[in-house]
Amino acid sequence: MSAVPDRLEIDTDPSAYLALHRLLDERTADAALTGREKEIRARARETVAHEVAPRAARADETGEFVHDSVQALAAAGLCGLLFPADLGGTGDTHVAYALAMEEIAAGCAATSLVFMTQTHAAYPILVAGSQRVRRRHVPGLLDGSRYGALAITEPNAGSDVSSLRTTATRTGNGYLLNGSKTFITTGDRADVIVCFASTDRSAGRAGVSAFVVPGSQEGVGHGTPFRKLGMNGSSTAELFFDDVRVPADHRLGDEGGGWAVVMNSVVKSRISAAAQGVGLARAAYARTLAVLRSAHGNRLPAAELSTLAGLRGRILQGRLLLHAVARQADAGQASTGDVGMMKQACTDLGWEAAVTATGLLGPRGDLAVLGVERCLRDAKVTQIYDGTNEIQRLLVGRETTRAMEGLA
Secondary structure (H helix, E strand, O other), X not given: OOOOOOOOHHHHOHHHHHHHXXXXXXXXXXXXXXXXXHHHHHHHHHHHHHHHHHHXXXXXXXXXXOHHHHHHXXXXXXXXXXXXXXXXXXXXXXXXXXXXXXXXXXXXXXXXXXXXXXXXXXXHHHHHOOHHHHHHHHHHHHOOOOOEEEEOOEOOEOOXXXXXXXXXXXXXXXXXXXXXXXXXXXXXXXXXXXXXXXOOHHHHHHHEEEEEEEOOOOOEEXXXXXXXXXXXXXXXXXXXEEEEEEEHHHEEOOOOOHHHHHHHHHHHHHHHHHHHHHHHHHHHHHHXXXXXXXXXXXXXXXXXXXXXXXXXXXXXXXXXXXXXXXXXXXXXXXXXXXXXXXXXXHHHHXXXXXXXXXXXOHHHOOOHHHOHHXXXXXXXXHOOOOOOHHHHHHHHHHHHHHHHHOOO
């Protein structure tokens, strides 16, 4: 293989980026897309090629927050795909959202993490907040003028929402929040926080409630961002609540209805993670192909072609699964098992494709300048957040058991 390039052309030349990524536009997947969905994908890809991908390597190297990239996506009208027009959204399908997420993750996974967190923070407010609370908080999340955070995870409570120790105690006209959260995406700079807290510790899940908390509210503390393996252009931090006063109308849904808010939101969050997995797999493929072409031209050795062919097939399989479950979500028919299989399979795909691509490049695979090792580092956390893949397998297994119990 020839000398390692100083940088890949696709990192600096949007035309080269677009040409290379079009190679994985598979007719089998595209046949089921609407014209509008293809339009959203094209707009996302153009924005990523010109405004997001060229900044990705620097953000990873320095840890600089990807503010400019997120603002470019907001300016392109991509941050409100799942929201109604009266709140600043475009009312598009879950499939359109998945397509945009894949494009953003392929260009910069850290940017995709901040992008999806805007949706994850805004969506519970949309489905469970009053009209006043929606109008106050959602538009700023969709136009990029405010950053959001979803505050669930605690030092001793990750996937088990019923064991939350953050409390919300009733006062005369609202609640006092006390406790802490950890591993909160954009927690250091969140303007709008959707916080889950226990209003009745003895009731388990039935005692969890959700609240909208302004990040500037007195008593809210924002921690210093953690150093991480990947997704370095996004921030992950602790949040602290010390006698934070929350008006009663900033509770989302009924008291004790927080678990329902979580379950209404997980389809979106797991589509997000699955789309990241497909996007990262595609990024690893595209970057590896760019390196091999620089060494061999357009006629690659048979061994490399064989490995790439295997990756291409797996990426198509992951994309078809992602699109199928997103389409079920549009119809309100996505089961817990469907969503779990999608999240687990697609995020495993992102990790495994990055491992394969890194190995295919041999000693050059771990060079930062080529960006394939960045795909591997970024992919790992997608298997962990939004419900670990072990949890997803457990949920799928439970659905299988219930189905067997229904057999004659």
